[in-house]
Amino acid sequence: MVTTERRYVTSWDVKEYVYCPVIVWIKHVLNVEEPPDFNMIFGSSKVYRQDILERVGLPKPWSFEVSLRNSSRGIAGVVDVIGGCSRYEVVELKAFRRWSYSHFRIQLMFYAYLVSTTVGPVTRAHLVLEDRVRTYSVNNHAIRDVEWVIERVREIRDSEKPPQVLQSRKCRLCWYRRYCPSV
Ligand code: SF4
Numbered sequence: 001m002v003t004t005e006r007r008y009v010t011s012w013d014v015k016e017y018v019y020c021p022v023i024v025w026i027k028h029v030l031n032v033e034e035p036p037d038f039n040m041i042f043g044s045s046k047v048y049r050q051d052i053l054e055r056v057g058l059p060k061p062w063s064f065e066v067s068l069r070n071s072s073r074g075i076a077g078v079v080d081v082i083g084g085c086s087r088y089e090v091v092e093l094k095a096f097r098r099w100s101y102s103h104f105r106i107q108l109m110f111y112a113y114l115v116s117t118t119v120g121p122v123t124r125a126h127l128v129l130e131d132r133v134r135t136y137s138v139n140n141h142a143i144r145d146v147e148w149v150i151e152r153v154r155e156i157r158d159s160e161k162p163p164q165v166l167q168s169r170k171c172r173l174c175w176y177r178r179y180c181p182s183v
Contacts, residue, residue, distance in 0.1 A: 008069060011077035011114075013153045014146065015107040020170065021156055021163040026179050028157040034175040046080060046093050049131075056126045056133050058083035058091060068118045075150065079111045082119065089124045090115055097129045104129075105136070106149055112138045113146045 016023045026032050034040075048064060062083050069076035081091035092108040094101075104127055112122040116138070127134045136142065156163055162181045171183050 008074055008076040009150050009153050010075070011107045011110045014110045014149045015103045017149055017153050017156070018103040018106045020165060020174070021152070022165055022180055022182055023176050024153055024156045025159070025162045026176050029160070030179055032176070032179050047095070048081065048093070052128055052131065052133065053081065053083070053091065056091070056135060058089055058126070061085065068114050070114060070117050073117060075110070075114055077111060077114050079115060082115055086120060088115055088120055088122045089126065090122055091126045091128060093128045095130060097132055101127065101129060106146065108136070109138070109142050109146045113143055116143070
């Protein structure tokens with residue numbers, strides 16, 4: 001059964017789209033979802049270190065784990081940290097450092113887009129990978145990228161055919177491999 005929540009595009013959808021679009025299709029069309037393992041649970045546990053938030057210059061006041069949805073745009077998510085008033089900055093925290101984090105960057109920009117369309121304008125976005133911080137400007141180009149990915153997610157969710165992708169190194173360890181039409 002399709003729930004109300006599933007009609008929204010979420011930060012998970014855009015993150016997984018950038019990691020591999022086929023995962024979005026398997027989850028939404030085949031209705032299969034990877035059960036969380038220890039690394040996923042521990043990796044998504046949040047430690048809000050004040051020293052890091054101060055180091056990035058996050059304006060106050062700070063709000064944590066803010067659940068937002070924009071019904072007219074059909075997007076929803078829980079933002080780790082929002083800082084500021086009238087002009088905002090957002091933070092996404094990950095417990096581990098990663099060598100590849102483009103999927104986390106789009107997730108972060110999705111949050112920036114979600115906040116900018118529900119709360120107010122967002123100027124900067126910070127991705128914290130354990131104790132390392134990447135800071136990005138939130139500009140029109142970044143927002144257009146997010147909007148483009150949101151539209152691709154919608155197309156994939158509504159398609160009976162899976163997206164075409166080439167196999168890559170990450171396929172070897174992919175939990176979705178057993179359902180994947182591309183391997
Ligand atoms: S096996 Fe490869 S192509 Fe298939 S879902 Fe996983 S990462 Fe994507």
